[in-house]
Amino acid sequence: MSTIVVDTAAKHNQHGGVRAGAGRKARIAGPKIVKRIPVSLIPAVEHLMNQLVATPLRPAQHLPADCWKIADNLTRLNIPLATETIPAGFPSPAEPYISDYLDFNQYLIKNQAATIAVRCGGDSMQDAGISRNDLLIIDRSLTPKHRDIVMADLGNEFTIKRLYKLDNSRIELHSENSSQSYPNFSLKEGDTLAIVGVVTYVIKHIR
Template sequence: MVGQRGGSRDGAGRKPLYDEPTKVIRVPESRILEIKNYLTGSNKAKFNDVASITLVNPSSVMSIPLASEKVAAGFPSPAQDYVDKTLDMNEHLIKNEAATFVVRVASLSMRDAGIEIDDELIVDRSIEAKHEDIVIALIDNEFTVKRLMIEGDDNRWLKAENPEYSDIHLQDGQEMLIWGVVTFVIKPFRKR
């Protein structure tokens, strides 16, 4: 056996996790964590809604032309092809610079509210969350984006806006911190 390379060797290779044959399957990337938790028997909720959080830095003015006429959903008139003023995007999107963050979305749990994977959310931490606001919440040291539902004085829960995802009702011992309120969604419509 000295000098032998390649081929199978007793005791070499990956050790099986299961005492039966396995099969590779394709699953949506947004559901991988949920499936892993199911397979490992973890009964603790895990969230995978937030990919990144970045503090905004509006160090420069970014003005873009603002058309003076509103655009109908149909074909616009060529006669209305002029610009009346400009719009500063920082001023438009950011009300409190020190408390505003951009959060990149990592799941489809809010799809029916128009929020999808890789969308960027403008989140203001200085706003007090109200019933039905879309919020970034911290549960068990993990971030999630959901709609805040407030029923009475003591019943607060988080609603997913996609029937494939579960709503979040706190279990005994769990605490929820509302980290910030979503004020805008930045969504690319053109594939890069």
């Protein structure tokens, strides 16, 4: 076992004053405690702390009430997958055989324990191919990257937006609908954005 400093609830130091700028700079702002952890976990904990310092993004603690949690034990259903791609313009003769079988559970869900499904409630991402009532597959285990489409918790509402990581560590969430005006969200210094997860697939109802 070893010890590592982690954040906890605020406690005030009652022993003397504090000079501005004095002492060793903390890697993560806020009060600290000493907590014992296995030595083998130190690299993982330090990596997590470095990530928290490097980005204002953080995982959301709450989920929408109407999200669907993927079942722990998924059934398997193999659907025939044709060899040829099918053009949308001019028809072509279909191959008379099947090349493979596709299980949509395996295809759509990479991390079962971290995957949820939600329905899109608006049209702000229409130009990105996401329309109202589309079913979105959200992977909460993925680290959000620049230009990922993400589900975000804004504190009083959830939203689906395009994530932009700009210079000087600024974070913005952009709408994509050229036919209507939808707001973008820009995080100011000190703001913390909670990311529910990254949108990996969009499922549309055609008929």
